[in-house]
Every structure is written in structure tokens, then in C-alpha cells.
Amino acid sequence: MSPAQTAQKDTLRTRAKELTFGQMKVRSFKGKGALDHYIHGRLGLVIDGTGREFDDIHRQASYLKNIGYDTYMIFVNTSEQVALERNAARPRKLKPEMVKQMWLAVQQNIG
Secondary structure: OOHHHHHHHHHHHHHHHHOOHHHOOHHHOOOOOHHHHHHHOOOOOOOOOOOOOHHHHHHHHHHHHHOOOOOOOOOOOOOHHHHHHHHHHOOOOOOHHHHHHHHHHHHHHOO
16 A cells, blocks of 8 residues: 555544544533534444443443434454454554454453
């Protein structure tokens, strides 16, 4: 990937993160830019996450249900080895220890 393509991808990634709950705590929702407009207009949302933090996912889903959204979740599980391989193939890599820790946290939330 060229430096220009990487910069463009990083810009899009940053913008996408600004639209998600990752930048705010639902319990203190006061409206934050574009996300506020999406929720106020009851527009469709896709929230992507690792499943590592059950409480955050539960809080987000509960908030959206309480204001009238229908919520659905899709969980895609991988082996620890696949998680490590995918991380190694990414341009921005995490330390393998972090990947293992996150993978284990996700596995503990399966239930």
C-alpha cells in the first residue's frame, strides 16, 4: 500500500471512529457531532467491536433499545492462531501478547 493510500485509509478510519460509541460513554450521552445526528434521526447504525468489553457492548445495546432501536448482534469467532495471523498481516500491528489477551477476554465473554 502506498503512503498516500495509507494516509487516505487512516483518515477514513479516524472519521469512522468519530461516529462510533468508542469516543463517548453512553451513560453520559449528551450528543457528539455526527453520531448525535444519526441517533436523533434514528438512522441505521453499525457498531463494530471486538467483543472484549461485555459491559460496553451491553450498555450500548441497552441505550439504543431504550430509545427505540432494534438491535442485532453478529459474533464471528476465530482461533487464537487466526487472530495472531490477522494481526501480523495488518499494517498497524499490536503486540502478540495484547492480541492473546484480547482474544482470551472475548472467549470469556462467550456465553
